[in-house]
Amino acid sequence: MLIPVCPEQLGGLPTPRPAAEQKDGRVITKNGDDVTDNFKRGAQKVLELAKIYGCKETILKQRSPSCGCGQVYDETFSGTIVEAGGVTAKLLKENGISVKTEEDL
Numbered sequence: 001m002l003i004p005v006c007p008e009q010l011g012g013l014p015t016p017r018p019a020a021e022q023k024d025g026r027v028i029t030k031n032g033d034d035v036t037d038n039f040k041r042g043a044q045k046v047l048e049l050a051k052i053y054g055c056k057e058t059i060l061k062q063r064s065p066s067c068g069c070g071q072v073y074d075e076t077f078s079g080t081i082v083e084a085g086g087v088t089a090k091l092l093k094e095n096g097i098s099v100k101t102e103e104d105l
Helices: 036-052 087-094
Strands: 020-023 026-029 057-060 071-073 081-083 098-101
Touching: 020 071, 026 036, 036 087, 057 087, 087 098
Parallel strands: 057 098
Antiparallel strands: 020 026, 071 081
16 A cells, blocks of 8 residues: 655645755755744654554655655755755654665665
8 A cells, every 4th residue: 555645745834845954953944944843743744644554664755854764955955965864754764664765666
């Protein structure tokens, strides 16, 4: 079973939305808005859905500040990639759910 979700939408952000990157434990948009709470709320909702449906693994979008699995864009909005994890990816891993990216398929 495949359950498509978007943590940012579940956290209350619109689509489309300004680009966002992680900085010092926060998620900041290119416009300078702090959207950390939206990302955390969305991650929590994804975890809740995963538990409801008994999901054991996920496929997430690599380099996203939410879904990045080992890689995210740095805080400069320059396209530079750094080793780190997205908010949702980290939460799912902490709760024993396997995390893969579309690039792993």
